[in-house]
Amino acid sequence: MESSTSKLASLVSHSLKAIARSTMAAEREIVVIGGGIIGCCSAYYLTRHPSYDPSRHKITILEATEIAGGASGKAGGLIALWAYPSNIVPLSYKLHAELAKEHNGEQRWGYRQVNCGQLVAKGRVISEKQKESGSDASSISLQKRDAAAVGKLRAAGIPSDLDWVVPDGLRAYESMSGPGETAQVHPYLFTTSIAKLAEEKGAKIVLGKATDIGQGPDGVKSVTYIDKATGESNTIPATDVVVAAGPWTRSVLPQISISATRAHSVVIRPTRPVSAYTLFTNIELPGGKAIVSPEIYARPDNTVYACGEGDRIVPLPSSTEGVQVDQSRCQDIIDAVGSISDELRLGEVITRQACYLPNVDARGGGPLIGFTGVKGLYLAAGHTCWGIQNAPGTGKLISEFVFEGAAKSAKIPTLDPQRYL
Ligand SMILES: Cc1cc2nc3c(=O)[nH]c(=O)nc-3n(C[C@H](O)[C@H](O)[C@H](O)COP(=O)(O)OP(=O)(O)OC[C@H]3O[C@@H](n4cnc5c(N)ncnc54)[C@H](O)[C@@H]3O)c2cc1C
Structure with a gap:
């Protein structure tokens, strides 16, 4: 009895190995x-x-x-x-x-490690004249920081190397991750x-x-x-x-319930290289018009990426080539990030784009x-x-x-x- 059980076990083991081999060998x-x-x-x-x-x-x-x-x-x-x-x-x-x-x-x-924080700010009004001339008398450029600017940054809890956001209007900064947690x-x-x-x-x-x-x-x-x-x-x-x-x-696969949300983004070459921060923002637009939340990511190639909120106004096109870019949505992102950073406001906008996020x-x-x-x-x-x-x-x-x-x-x-x- 024992020997027939072990024979059976050995047979099964051989057959399993053969199946595994044939699966492995299969094209x-x-x-x-x-x-x-x-x-x-x-x-x-x-x-x-x-x-x-x-x-x-x-x-x-x-x-x-x-x-x-x-x-x-x-x-x-x-x-x-x-x-x-x-x-x-x-x-x-x-x-x-x-x-x-x-x-x-x-x-x-x-690829690089990066700081990440949540920034709350009130955006500044930029006059047409200031936009044209590039100068902004109402804000303090962080490149030439004076004692008042440094004091404002400290009060808002801003790290000293995050020197490309203007101190005027800054309400709060909170770090969102420790070293080695964000890249x-x-x-x-x-x-x-x-x-x-x-x-x-x-x-x-x-x-x-x-x-x-x-x-x-x-x-x-x-x-x-x-x-x-x-x-x-x-x-x-x-x-x-x-x-x-x-x-x-x-x-x-029509049976899979995945939908699409459009989102706009821009890439700006700032007026000078900026430190490695990714910022989740809450910006109150000038005049209290609205609160917007662009995400702003400094990149190592001396560009800064910023994206806005999603929308479902335009349904998913049949391919990536048919994605419609709404220039006014891109401009809203540019204006919002420019209202808290001179380096971005005076920088060169190199990309305005949109794409669709897959949602389950x-x-x-x-x-x-x-x-x-x-x-x-x-x-x-x-x-x-x-x-x-x-x-x-x-x-x-x-x-x-x-x-x-x-x-x-x-x-x-x-x-x-x-x-x-
Ligand atoms: C504004 C924005 C910012 C984001 N930021 C981040 C971020 O910072 N970090 C992060 O982790 N994620 C981020 N995401 C999310 C991330 O971009 C997406 O989750 C990811 O790109 C999805 O990748 P995918 O390959 O599934 O889809 P896709 O990139 O959409 O690729 C799908 C591909 O399939 C192709 N395709 C479609 N149909 C067919 C077909 N029938 N035959 C052949 N090919 C087909 C398309 O042409 C396309 O190239 C962000 C998304 C958005 C919109």
């Missing part, structure tokens, strides 16, 4: 739909997974317009240990640091670099818009897309499909990462305002779902797409 055609930061990080970590073998595994990033053409190229780039959701933030924050170290991210995509990247440079690094290990970038994910009784089998250059419809075989289409996810319309708030219930079909989308922060973690987890059948680096049952289907 895989992995298609990642979307060349934003989530799709590019997914491709990157797929090419770095220990089971990845370029002779048997084909990885394609299928991008409708251009790599980082959406929010991933137009975001602020803040990464923070205090972001959400807490089950992937520490992993992703750590991976950002590792990527920067391994690939010289400091030079390549502006930043330049999102466009990060995303395009990561795509290149994935390409270097064998991933292929195809420009075309996915129109259909073909399914058979055994799960996914193909992806059909319209080629960007030729306009022709092509179908490529697929054993695995990762949908990372951000706010456009519903156009390929369900309790929990997303992102959604993992299996969809169809064999070989995975979702990595709905990263709201923390997609830059959470992209490396998401990519790593997707590589584990594809090659190991489960998330290994973090416990993410709350992000399971099947909970929301």
Whole structure:
């Protein structure tokens, strides 16, 4: 009896090993739909997974317009240990640091530690004459700080190196993080670099818009897309499909409840290099018109990024190329940040842009990462305002779902797409 049990156990073990071997040995055609930061990080970590073998595994990033053409190229780039959701933030924050170290991210995509604080201020009125001449007699330039200006800054609790906000009207400053808890990247440079690094290990970038994910009784089998250059419809075989289409996810998976919010931003070259601060502001506009909350991020390339609040006035266009930029919304951001900083008010506005944020319309708030219930079909989308922060973690987890059948680096049952289907 004992010997027949052990024979059976050995048989089962051999069969399992054989199945595992055949799965490992099988050819895989992995298609990642979307060349934003989530799709590019997914491709990157797929090419770095220990089971990845370029002779048997084909990885394609299928991008409708251009790599980082959406929010991933137009975001602020803040990464923070205090972001959400807490089950992937520490992993992703750590991976950002590792990527920067391994690939010289400091030079390549502006990775650096940064201060972060909440600033409350009353914006100053800037007269037309002052705008034209560039001089502002009603404010005290911090470059020539006198005792009165220094006193005002101290009273508001402003760190001494945050010397590019005017003291007039400053109400309060509160640090939002300690050392080592907040960093930043330049999102466009990060995303395009990561795509290149994935390409270097064998991933292929195809420009075309996915129109259909073909399914058979055994799960996914193909992806059909319209080629960007030729306009022709092509179908490529697929054993695995990762949908990372951000706010456009519903156009390929209508059952997934992800919506889109437009947000405007500007990039300004200040009159002089400014210290490394990211600021969440509350600015009372001159004349008490309204309180606005632009986020202001100094970048290492001597530019400052600022974004305003979102809107749902213009629905999501069919692609990143159709995004409408409302110049007056950009101007509102420029005026608001200029009302608290001479360096920004007198600086050169180099970019006015808009993009769409992917929101998960369900309790929990997303992102959604993992299996969809169809064999070989995975979702990595709905990263709201923390997609830059959470992209490396998401990519790593997707590589584990594809090659190991489960998330290994973090416990993410709350992000399971099947909970929301
Ligand atoms: C103003 C603003 C500031 C932000 N600041 C920060 C920040 O400081 N820190 C942070 O962590 N996050 C920030 N975010 C959030 C972050 O930008 C997003 O969460 C992230 O970029 C989402 O990445 P994604 O790859 O999912 O989507 P996207 O960047 O939108 O990429 C999706 C890609 O899929 C492609 N696509 C769509 N449909 C198809 C199809 N059918 N076939 C092929 N390709 C398709 C699109 O062309 C696009 O390139 C900010 C967002 C905004 C709007």
